[in-house]
Amino acid sequence: MPSASTPALLGNPEPRGLKESWRSRDGESRLVRGDHMELLASLPADSVDCIWTDPPYFLSNGGTSCHAGKRVAVHKGAWDQSQGVAADHAFNRTWLAECRRVLKPSGTIWVSGTHHVYLSVGMALMELGYRLLNDIVWEKPNPPPNLGCRCFTHATEMILWASKSAKGAQNRYTFNYADMKAENDGRQMKNVWRFTAPGTGEKRHGKHPTQKPLALVERCLLASTHPGDLVLDPFAGSASTGVAALGAGRRFIGAEIDTNYCKLASKRLTAADLARPPSETP
Numbered sequence: 001m002p003s004a005s006t007p008a009l010l011g012n013p014e015p016r017g018l019k020e021s022w023r024s025r026d027g028e029s030r031l032v033r034g035d036h037m038e039l040l041a042s043l044p045a046d047s048v049d050c051i052w053t054d055p056p057y058f059l060s061n062g063g064t065s066c067h068a069g070k071r072v073a074v075h076k077g078a079w080d081q082s083q084g085v086a087a088d089h090a091f092n093r094t095w096l097a098e099c100r101r102v103l104k105p106s107g108t109i110w111v112s113g114t115h116h117v118y119l120s121v122g123m124a125l126m127e128l129g130y131r132l133l134n135d136i137v138w139e140k141p142n143p144p145p146n147l148g149c150r151c152f153t154h155a156t157e158m159i160l161w162a163s164k165s166a167k168g169a170q171n172r173y174t175f176n177y178a179d180m181k182a183e184n185d186g187r188q189m190k191n192v193w194r195f196t197a198p199g200t201g202e203k204r205h206g207k208h209p210t211q212k213p214l215a216l217v218e219r220c221l222l223a224s225t226h227p228g229d230l231v232l233d234p235f236a237g238s239a240s241t242g243v244a245a246l247g248a249g250r251r252f253i254g255a256e257i258d259t260n261y262c263k264l265a266s267k268r269l270t271a272a273d274l275a276r277p278p279s280e281t282p
């Protein structure tokens with residue numbers, strides 16, 4: 001449940017042309033169809049506890065990859081095309097600045113990426129005054145082979161974790177240290193995490209080309225939020241962030257621009273909402 005100090009939530013996106021795609025039964029969580037900047041602009045300053053997001057990596061630039069043993073074109077969508085280093089960085093700075101505005105002073109942000117994007121994201125985070133806390137290395141045990149054989153096969157993604165406030169600030173960010181240690185058999189948890197890509201169970205409602213494993217997102221949220229906290233994802237895709245948030249008893253708000261991905265996300269969110277224990281529902 002929301003804490004007493006949590007504002008009633010979520011601005012009012014409708015006047016700005018955003019369409020609500022999904023709302024939870026208790027009305028506390030929702031997904032809107034539309035541009036991430038419109039959703040962000042509709043949210044009050046200092047209103048969000050945590051952001052977990054997986055922005056465009058700018059990977060779809062005419063290259064190829066290996067899928068099911070075959071060479072396939074990397075084309076995840078026009079949204080994933082690079083506009084050049086300077087334009088890509090300006091894009092990252094713009095949305096990360098808005099994210100910083102809507103985060104509470106105690107809030108933190110997680111941003112996933114490969115080397116195509118995380119260098120820019122890391123730079124933008126520093127430029128905007130965030131404090132970098134960790135670079136989590138997500139290791140994939142079964143990566144596709146590198147068909148070009150001119151470099152190592154890519155088996156990792158990076159998730160940068162940063163706080164809004166500087167070191168020593170009055171509002172301390174949440175880190176559930178003891179929970180993470182307990183999850184790691186009583187040993188301090190390292191920043192290298194091994195998770196398989198989402199299996200068929202997580203894709204039973206349909207496929208998204210860059211779907212993230214729920215276990216990965218869930219660990220981040222369990223580490224950095226409390227039950228009832230509000231989690232935002234401005235690039236929701238199939239709403240893995242939302243599904244993980246609901247499963248962990250947190251609230252969710254997200255934006256997704258693509259109609260078909262919104263439909264997929266809404267199915268997943270509805271299933272996650274229905275699976276919540278009665279104590280967490282109206």
Ligand SMILES: C[S@@+](CC[C@H](N)C(=O)[O-])C[C@H]1O[C@@H](n2cnc3c(N)ncnc32)[C@H](O)[C@@H]1O
Nearest residue numbers: 035036054079210211212235237238240256257
């Ligand atoms: C990397 S994917 C996120 C995948 C997600 N983490 C998941 O597990 O399904 C990025 C998503 O951002 C969406 N997107 C791209 N540009 C957008 C924009 N301007 N506003 C909102 N969503 C956008 C894309 O349609 C895509 O679904």
